[in-house]
Amino acid sequence: MSTAAPKPLPVPPLEHTVEAVVRAVGAVVDAPTLRATEAAARAFLAGPGPALQERLRQRATREASAGRSWLSAWWLRDYLAVRKPLPLSTNVAFQINPSFLGSTCGEPTDADAVETEPRDAGPGRTDGAPDVGRAARFIHRAAAVHLTQARGQTPQETDPRGNPVDMTQWECLAGGLRHPRPGVDEILAPRAGAAHREIGVFRVGRLYAVPVSDADGAPLPVSALAESLRAVLRAAARKTEQDQEAPGSRVSVVAPGALPFAAASALGSGELAPLLAEALQDPRNAATYARLRDLLFTATLTDEVLEDAEHLRRLAFEPSRVWALRPISYEIGLRDDWLCLHAEHSTVDGATLVAAIRRMQEAAEDADGSPQPIPGTDPAETGRGVGQSAAGEKRPEETACRESTQDPAELMWHWSEAARATIRDGLARGLQEAGKLETAIIRVPRPTAEGLPLKLSVDAVSQLILTVAQQLAYGRTRAVYEAVDMREYRAGRTECLRPVTPEAVAFARTLISEDATLDMFSEALEAHRSWVKACKRGEGVDRHLLGLRRIAAEGRDVDAPARAFLEDPGVAAATTDFLSTTSIGGAQQIVRYAFAPTVPEGFGISYTPHLEAIEYCLTWHRDTADAPEEFLAALPRAATLLGEFVRGLGQ
Structure with a gap:
């Protein structure tokens, strides 16, 4: 990865921010409200504003020495402090253009090869049979990009002007978890490098761990991935009492009385943190959670054939389709062309995901299905990863990667009856809210x-x-x-x-x-x-207002009248x-x-x-x-x- 350094985020000029805020207020409020805001703005500039601005500049200097901006720690904390269920608050579902994979109707056609715009919204084209080959091809390409990050070799990205962009957001492609804690969650990085990695495959509410990389940290061939997916389909079918192969079935359904693996992630962190802390005292749950943390990503295999808007709504908001606290999860249609990404938003934004998908599109396959290096990486270092095991140490997932794909490993929770009741209630509430x-x-x-x-x-x-x-x-x-x-x-x-x-x-x-x-x-x-x-230029208004409010909240010498502009009704209406x-x-x-x-x-x-x-x-x-x-x-x-x-x- 390039060591090119992005420029530091400046603290915007105070007068510019105040003037821009007042103009924004003028667009959305009546004349009396605007006059009150203008008066509050003048008082703020003549009163506490400059002192708060200076404290913000001092913070910028301190944070720069730690490689951060004056905003970044606050920004991350605000995301991690969200207590509501994430699918209903900050998570996002991104529908991926599937044209680079061809159609589910058999071999890609010439039209598929040249298509650059998405097909019309609709249930998609299908031959009526689950298409694990297409799913395996996507997983193969996605793994190539994720594993490049796990090796620390993601090529430096630049903006349209050629400026280097900050690469911090790419770190989530290596795996890890958002871990619920009382008050504020934390980000747990994966312990694993690129070699012997697993992905998680969700099928009808169950989660199976399957190998995705070899000893050199390269993606497994498409044929091996396809066989792993078939093994998952067989295992899920054997363990599910209901017929889950019928088109239109719901992926969140498991056997009557059972909880989907991801059901607990339907809870907000306020509820989930104590429940999970207690559950992790059980070594079986601790092992499951460690393995969940080290998955490179997860992929949900769905038989649903839906209009795109409904596909998107369900993945974005319905609980238990993915573990909502994982950074990146995919959903792949087996009976239509559906392809989507569910993102936990605390560490990554859409522009980085666009760049990642572009690199998946560029990750060409050899004729035998083995990968070609991502452009800009060093093929000689494919096996080297961050956080690798000490010499001679074997993690459980490494052993599992060498086992037969005929028996994929199902990850399971062992909840207490009280926890199961709480999860069932949260799952029901989540489904009800998603339905609204x-x-x-x-x-x-x-x-x-x-x-x-x-x-x-x-x-x-x-x-x-x-x-x-x-x-x-x-x-x-x-x-x-x-x-x-x-x-x-x-x-x-x-x-x-x-x-x-x-x-x-x-x-x-x-x-x-x-x-x-x-x-x-x-x-x-x-x-x-x-x-x-x-x-x-780094002179936006909203983030600057956030910083000034945080500095004001930290300063006991800033009384309520002095904060009038920051709490002004007109400013609230404009923001x-x-x-x-x-x-x-x-x-x-x-x-x-x-x-x-x-x-x-x-x-x-x-x-x-x-x-x-x-x-x-x-x-x-x-x-x-x-x-x-x-x-x-x-x-x-x-x-x-x-x-x-x-x-x-x-x-």
Whole structure:
């Protein structure tokens, strides 16, 4: 791995942040509220603001000496402090474009080979038989990328400008666990290197450990992986009383009265931490947990044939489909082309996963199914890994890797009756809550830039459509979160861009009333562009506000009146995400993804640009979302209005 160093994350200028916050407030509140915010801002700059800023700079200096940014430890802690069940709060499901694997209908066709866009949403194509060959091919490619990280050889990634990005997020590809603890969880790194690694295969609620790498740390051949998967299917069928091979069966179902292996991860950490601590006193559970920790990744094999939106909703939110505290878990359709990744979000963001999937696509196979090295790695060092055993030491999983694939090892828990009751209750609650979440895919026409006297950013256009849709559906506009990749900075994660600007709101209103002008459109686009540039300079607003609030909370000399700006209702309105949105580019690697909304009345939205369309993947709470039918219906109307306006400019 390259030792190129990303640049340090600066502490943004205080005056810039305060001014930008006030402008964001002006886009979402009434005039009296804005005047109160402006007064609080002036008092903050004249009062405690500069002292808090200086303390934040001092923290930045201390954290830099430890290789971190002033933000990174706080950011990770905030994720690890989440007590709610992770699938219902911060985890994300990313649908992978499966075209590089061909179709489940037999040998890949020429159309499969050249396809760069995902196929239409639908149940997929199938010959009616489970396709373990396709699953084995994907696992083989995924293992090549994960094992490269386990060896510490992941090539340095760069951003589009050629700047090195921070590679910390790649560490989760080596395996490990988020371990629930009282108050704040912790990350447990895997103990194993690349040699003799296992993956976990979920089938109808059971988890089996199967070998995935050889003594040199290279992925096993596709043929060996396929035989392991067949062995898992046979073992699961033998142990399950219900017929799990029928299309449409639910992967979370096991024999009546039994608990799925991953059921406990349906609990939030507040419930799970004491339950797991007690269970790990049993050596059998301790051995299971150690093995779970050292799995390279897990893959759930499903027979479900569903529309993509329902596939995505189930993997994102339903409990027990994956162990929700593992960093990366995959789900692979055996009867359709479904391929998806479930991510525990505390240590990794979408842009890193896009890069990982791209490398899986590039990990070509030799004719005999053996791997070729990932570009940029040293083939001579394939067997060397981080955290390898001492000479002569053999872990249980190493022995298991040498055993016959005819008898895959099932991982099992031994819960007390009290624990089983708690888990059953949590599983039932998780299923009930997941059932209240709806996911929909909406495609709208993408306005074209042909003949226009200005640049048309697809991100800015996507956000303008959302702003216009809010105006159409609600007659007002509430705050929107747009994620910006910040990995070019040391320990960088994301920054928040606030796309609901006064210029965007003014344009949306006049577009609806048919009074919009080119100048207003240009101003709205420029306002979005200015936010992007500020974020990329390290001068975003939301993370800076978080830092100032943390510093204020640590300082006993900062009284409540002095904190008025940080607790101002207008500031709260501008930073409460009615729409939590994000995009990670086109659909070549990640087709779409789903995550829970951050407020009960709001929406979680990923959007993906296509050549002639923009796709929105929306998730909302059925019982609490604000008029979801009206908002979804407003999206095509908003896109049509904007498209007609843009076409008019080009004439």
